[in-house]
Amino acid sequence: MKNIQLVFIVVLFGIVAADITVNKEKRCSCPSFIKSECDKWYDCKWSETSCQEKECKDYTTEDKCSGDCQWKGGKCIDEKKECEDMPNEESCSNFAGCGWKDNKCIEFTQCSDFIVSKAERCNVLRGENDERCQAKGVSVTTLRQKHLVVATGFQCENKVYVNCSKFVTEATCKGEATATAKCQWKSDGKCYAFELKTCRDADGFNSMCDPKYCKKDGQQCVNRSCSDLTTQALCTSIPKIDNNKAILCKWGADNKCTNAIDTTHLNEQTCNDVTFGSYHWVTNTCQQCASNWILSIVSLIILVAFI
Known part of the structure; x- marks a missing residue:
C-alpha cells in the first residue's frame, strides 16, 4: 500500500510540474463562464447574473439550429432532426x-x-x-x-481498399488502404499504407511531415514545440496530432516561447480563448473547469489502482 501511495504522489507531482495539455473537445459548461466568456460561445447566453445553456428557441438563424434542435417554419424548435x-x-x-x-x-x-x-x-x-x-x-x-x-x-x-504493397512504382502508389490510411511512397523504394499518428511515423515519407504538428530535423520528422514559435502573438499553443489536443505555450521575459507549466501568464481576456474554453476565469485566476479536473483525478486514481 505504501508503494502505491508513493507512486500516486510521484505521478501527481509529475502532472503538476508537467506541460499543460488542453483538450479542445472538453470545453467548460456554460454555467462555468463569467459574462465576458459567456458572450464568446454561440451555445451560451447571459441571463441576469449567470451564464446558461441556450434553448432551441434562442437560436434565430438556421445555421446555428442543430443538435437536438430543428429549424421549422422559420424558427428553431425543440425537436431532434431525423x-x-x-x-x-x-x-x-x-x-x-x-x-x-x-x-x-x-x-x-x-x-x-x-x-x-x-x-x-x-x-x-x-x-x-x-x-x-x-x-x-x-x-x-x-x-x-x-x-x-x-x-x-x-x-x-x-468501399474497396487496396493493398499498397502491390504497387512497385511511385506513380502507381495511390489509393486508400483503410478508412484512415492511404498509400504513400517511402524513400526505401516501397509503397506502404500510411497514417500519421505520431510525427515519427512520417520518417522516410518525403512530404508527409505535416508542418501543423511536426517539423523536419535532418532526416527525421519530430514534434513541433513552443520554442519553434518566434513571435509573442503566435506563442499561445502547439496543436497535437492526437485527439484534438494542444500544449500551452508562454512568452518569456527573454522574448522566447516556452512550454507553459501553469496558467499564471493568462488573464481574464486570454484565459478562455487560449485554452479553447477548457479553462475559465475565477477568483482572479485561470483555472481548469471542475468537471475536467475531476475527470483527470479519477483517471489518475484508476491508473494507480492497477499498478
Missing part, C-alpha cells in the same frame, strides 16, 4: 447515418441499397460501424424513354 426530416438528396447526404432512396431520406442500411445523382455522394454514406461506400465504377442505372437512354444515378457499393 433522416426523414431531410427534404432533398443533398441535405440527406450531408446528414450522418442517412441515405437517399426512392426520393426520400432513410436511415443507412447497406451501400448497395442506394443510387445517388452524384458519385461523390456514395463516399459520404456511413453505417453504424463506420461502413463506407463508393460509386460502382462510372456505370449508371438507366431508364429508357423514347428510345433514349437517360442516366438516373450512380450505384453505390461497399
